[in-house]
Amino acid sequence: MNAEELMRRYEAGERDFSIADLSQASLEGVNLSGAVLHGAMLDRANLRGANLSQAVLSGATLKGADLREADLREADLSDAVLDEARLTGANLEGAILDQADLTSANLEGADLTGADLSEAEMYAADLTGAELDYANLQQANLTKAELDKTNLKGANLEDANLKDAILDEAIVEGTILEGRL
Known part of the structure; x- marks a missing residue:
C-alpha cells in the first residue's frame, strides 16, 4: 500500500490499516485521526504535522520516523518501536506508550502530559523541555536521557532507571522518585 491508496481508503471511511507497509511514505500533514495502524511498518515515514489523535499504533514500527509537531493525543503506541524517531514538539497528551521503545528518540519540547510511559525504553532519549x-514513567528506562528543563510535576517515576540521566533545571515538584538512580 502506498500513501495515496491509504489516503483514498481513509477518505472513503476505511479505518483499519493493520500491518500495512508504509515505510518511507510521505504522509506529512495528513489526517489519520482514529486510524488503526496496529503492527504497521512506518520506518522513516514522514508524518510531520500529521493528525494521528486517537490512532491505534500499537506494535507499529516507526524507526527514524519524522513525527515532528504531530498530533498524537490519546494515541495507542504501546509496544511501538520508535528508535531514533523525531517527535520534537509533538502532542502526545494522554498517549499510551507503555513498553514502547524510544531509544535515542528526540522528544524535545513534546507534550506528554498524562501519558503512560510505564516500562518504556527511553535510553539516551532527548526530552529537553518536554512536558x-x-x-x-513507572519502571521506564531513562538511562542517559536528557531531561533538562523538563516538567516532571506529579509524574510517577517509581522504579524508573535514571542512571546517568541529566535533570538540570527539571521541575520535579510532587514527583514520585522512588527507584534506581
Whole structure:
C-alpha cells in the first residue's frame, strides 16, 4: 500500500490499516485521526504535522520516523518501536506508550502530559523541555536521557532507571522518585 491508496481508503471511511507497509511514505500533514495502524511498518515515514489523535499504533514500527509537531493525543503506541524517531514538539497528551521503545528518540519540547510511559525504553532519549507532568514513567528506562528543563510535576517515576540521566533545571515538584538512580 502506498500513501495515496491509504489516503483514498481513509477518505472513503476505511479505518483499519493493520500491518500495512508504509515505510518511507510521505504522509506529512495528513489526517489519520482514529486510524488503526496496529503492527504497521512506518520506518522513516514522514508524518510531520500529521493528525494521528486517537490512532491505534500499537506494535507499529516507526524507526527514524519524522513525527515532528504531530498530533498524537490519546494515541495507542504501546509496544511501538520508535528508535531514533523525531517527535520534537509533538502532542502526545494522554498517549499510551507503555513498553514502547524510544531509544535515542528526540522528544524535545513534546507534550506528554498524562501519558503512560510505564516500562518504556527511553535510553539516551532527548526530552529537553518536554512536558511530562502527571505522566506514568513507572519502571521506564531513562538511562542517559536528557531531561533538562523538563516538567516532571506529579509524574510517577517509581522504579524508573535514571542512571546517568541529566535533570538540570527539571521541575520535579510532587514527583514520585522512588527507584534506581
